[in-house]
Amino acid sequence: MKPTIYDIAKLAGVSTATVSKVFNRTGNISEATRSKVMRISRELNYKPSMVASALAGKNTFSLGLLIPDLVNPFFAELARHVEDRAHEQGYNLIICNTDNDLNKETQYIQLLRQKSVDGILVATGVRDDDALKELIDQRVPVALVAREMSVLAVSTVLVDDFAGGYSAASYLLELGHRRIGVVAESLTVSSSKARVKGYRLALEEAGLTYEEGLLAVSDFSVEGGKAAAATLLQEAPTAIFACNDVLAIGAMQAAKEAGLSIPGDLSIVGFDNTILATITDPPMTTIAQPIRAMGHQVVDLIIREIQEDQVIKQRVVLLPELIKRGSAQSRK
Amino acid sequence: MKPTIYDIAKLAGVSTATVSKVFNRTGNISEATRSKVMRISRELNYKPSMVASALAGKNTFSLGLLIPDLVNPFFAELARHVEDRAHEQGYNLIICNTDNDLNKETQYIQLLRQKSVDGILVATGVRDDDALKELIDQRVPVALVAREMSVLAVSTVLVDDFAGGYSAASYLLELGHRRIGVVAESLTVSSSKARVKGYRLALEEAGLTYEEGLLAVSDFSVEGGKAAAATLLQEAPTAIFACNDVLAIGAMQAAKEAGLSIPGDLSIVGFDNTILATITDPPMTTIAQPIRAMGHQVVDLIIREIQEDQVIKQRVVLLPELIKRGSAQSRK
DNA sequence: GTGAAAGCGCTAACAC
DNA sequence: GTGTTAGCGCTTTCAC
Numbered sequence: 001m002k003p004t005i006y007d008i009a010k011l012a013g014v015s016t017a018t019v020s021k022v023f024n025r026t027g028n029i030s031e032a033t034r035s036k037v038m039r040i041s042r043e044l045n046y047k048p049s050m051v052a053s054a055l056a057g058k059n060t061f062s063l064g065l066l067i068p069d070l071v072n073p074f075f076a077e078l079a080r081h082v083e084d085r086a087h088e089q090g091y092n093l094i095i096c097n098t099d100n101d102l103n104k105e106t107q108y109i110q111l112l113r114q115k116s117v118d119g120i121l122v123a124t125g126v127r128d129d130d131a132l133k134e135l136i137d138q139r140v141p142v143a144l145v146a147r148e149m150s151v152l153a154v155s156t157v158l159v160d161d162f163a164g165g166y167s168a169a170s171y172l173l174e175l176g177h178r179r180i181g182v183v184a185e186s187l188t189v190s191s192s193k194a195r196v197k198g199y200r201l202a203l204e205e206a207g208l209t210y211e212e213g214l215l216a217v218s219d220f221s222v223e224g225g226k227a228a229a230a231t232l233l234q235e236a237p238t239a240i241f242a243c244n245d246v247l248a249i250g251a252m253q254a255a256k257e258a259g260l261s262i263p264g265d266l267s268i269v270g271f272d273n274t275i276l277a278t279i280t281d282p283p284m285t286t287i288a289q290p291i292r293a294m295g296h297q298v299v300d301l302i303i304r305e306i307q308e309d310q311v312i313k314q315r316v317v318l319l320p321e322l323i324k325r326g327s328a329q330s331r332k
Numbered sequence: 333m334k335p336t337i338y339d340i341a342k343l344a345g346v347s348t349a350t351v352s353k354v355f356n357r358t359g360n361i362s363e364a365t366r367s368k369v370m371r372i373s374r375e376l377n378y379k380p381s382m383v384a385s386a387l388a389g390k391n392t393f394s395l396g397l398l399i400p401d402l403v404n405p406f407f408a409e410l411a412r413h414v415e416d417r418a419h420e421q422g423y424n425l426i427i428c429n430t431d432n433d434l435n436k437e438t439q440y441i442q443l444l445r446q447k448s449v450d451g452i453l454v455a456t457g458v459r460d461d462d463a464l465k466e467l468i469d470q471r472v473p474v475a476l477v478a479r480e481m482s483v484l485a486v487s488t489v490l491v492d493d494f495a496g497g498y499s500a501a502s503y504l505l506e507l508g509h510r511r512i513g514v515v516a517e518s519l520t521v522s523s524s525k526a527r528v529k530g531y532r533l534a535l536e537e538a539g540l541t542y543e544e545g546l547l548a549v550s551d552f553s554v555e556g557g558k559a560a561a562a563t564l565l566q567e568a569p570t571a572i573f574a575c576n577d578v579l580a581i582g583a584m585q586a587a588k589e590a591g592l593s594i595p596g597d598l599s600i601v602g603f604d605n606t607i608l609a610t611i612t613d614p615p616m617t618t619i620a621q622p623i624r625a626m627g628h629q630v631v632d633l634i635i636r637e638i639q640e641d642q643v644i645k646q647r648v649v650l651l652p653e654l655i656k657r658g659s660a661q662s663r664k
Numbered sequence: 665g666t667g668a669a670a671g672c673g674c675t676a677a678c679a680c
Numbered sequence: 681g682t683g684t685t686a687g688c689g690c691t692t693t694c695a696c
Contacts, residue, residue: 004672004673004674005673005674006673014682014683015682015683015684016673016674016675016683017675017676017682017683017684017685018681018682018683019674020674020675020676021675021681021682023674024675026675026676027676027681027682028681028682029681029682030681030682033681033682047442047445047446048446048673048674049387049446049448049672049673049674050446050447050448050674051383051386051387051392051447051448051672051673051674052387052672052673052674052675052688053673053674053675054383054674054688055381055383055384055387055672055673055674055675055688055689055690056673056674056675056676056687056688057674057675057676057687057688058674058675060383060447062426062447069412070402070408070409070411070412070415071405071408071409071412071607073403073405073408073607076402076403076405076408077402077403079402079427080401080402080403080429083402083427083428083429084429087428087429087440092426092428092443092444092447093426093427094394094424094425094426094427095411095415095425095426095427096415096419096424097412097415097416097419108419110379111424112424113379114379114380114381114382115382115383115392115394115424116381116382116383222607222610222611249611252613253611256613275403275405275554276608276611278554279554279581279585279608279611279612280611280613281584281588281612281613336688336689336690337689337690338689346666346667347666347667347668348667348689348690348691349666349667349668349669349691349692349693350665350666350667351690352690352691352692353665353666353691353692356691358691358692359665359666359692360665360666361665361666362665362666365665365666380689380690381688381689381690382690383688383689383690384672384688384689384690384691385689385690385691386672386690387671387672387673387674387688387689387690387691388671388672388689388690388691388692389671389672389690389691389692390690390691
């Protein structure tokens, strides 16, 4: 049987309160009893049960992370950095893949609450999420990352998607492109929408009119991106801005299949700067999100909310950065 | 304040035992009281606390998953499928990235135990792991996935790595290649070692001698694979078998940098069949692991161990499959 | 079919 | 500096 605090107390000849205090470094304990308790604990290989401790009023030291899909390298990288930071701070991460499905999201939130996680990190793009609102009403620590929910007072860490879209389009414009297609993920996802808006503004500032025909919407997959880009190609663009690296890869494939060389015949700019962008041929020019920084910041934010009871919510907007590699060049 | 079982009991005019029974569908409860309890619960939005329930002797319904790194698409995909299956069965997943670092692994195992997870899934390649042995001694449900530990009696799900290496090399041999390099991940990782052994046997069966010079060891990264392949190239191989897709991508990059065309001048075969293999140019010929099946099976295995107290441990070996795409062809 | 009560392992007043 | 004790929210045995 696993030893409990009682076993340690008995063997060390002290009370459970004392044992508890040495493990929590609370109260005032003499060095002598402290080391005795520690010795006995080590001998019995005693480790305090976090579930008992949680029930007795302390934290569970676990965080929930709601993301669409780990297979998406952007979210895998985000999850990795979130987990790293959480672990550094003594928290564990419960991962929940929602596929941006409202039902799944609601279900997971429910579960996480029953498990009494200390906070919930939300990176899924579901809009209009009552379960989320409820959480916030009930003062459960929540923070958004890489997504937005303007109506809610909730701490948020994201990249300036609008600026990213703007900068992608501006760069392409600078290179002399005039017919620039855009392949977007579902426009119901806030980040995707903002990127397209940024793109649109850059075009309009350059005196071009935004054409519906140059926008193709896709689900999140290489195949989707490929199909979307293929339809776009009929409009004879000289460049394509894809709202994430996965879609950009689809676009690259579509171009190759259409016999177009990249960047010779078609320039492509992606978004995210995941591992994917480094392995394409040519390497992908893309808008980098500071994924690591986002992960760290959002964890720090939520932990502050957990520990202090009256914090000022904040919205951290990080700036994306254009990474020039080989998939975009001057228009011939 | 969140409602507790006492609140429900009081309002429903029954005892807490009764409420507990209706939520657990145990004992015999009249339809009348059942529905009354349910109604009140719904009105108060009552959800049983899993931490209290766990302390009172039930499961926590959470599993730990130890993996090297979520950024590695193979493990991201594995984690996704594991999470899916776990969720289907009512379990949550706590993800732990160990970077194959023994210290981190030990630390995580410790933490997971303190959190009283119901079982621990191990996909990291750390050898000789005392913490793991201890777990098994203490009858904590443990299962290995995509890794091996022959000395231990522990349920395992993996692919036949040896057969995979053999089949990769055989295919290349069949295509007429005679000088086949191999780039491996650290040979301390069981799966990697087995793949190289399979490769070696295929060579020897074909009457070739295994040359040390044709083996390059790399860390797990595109750059590592690239560097390893670059040294290999000096031995003028006509084909390279890379022990995973990430390394294969590195090899493709090295080849291109050396002015070699793929598959014209150099054939390349990878391993894993992650999303990466589909996006290279040319698409990568690789050995597919049935990642989804592995994830599902290992979850089912561990849940059986959790629920039944006397189970026969088993070792499930799935067969890898050669996926022919464009990165390997007949030797000219 | 339902309830009383002990107990899961720990924490935090409060008393000494 | 250390101990007593009353919970935390639930499960479960046993009695009715």
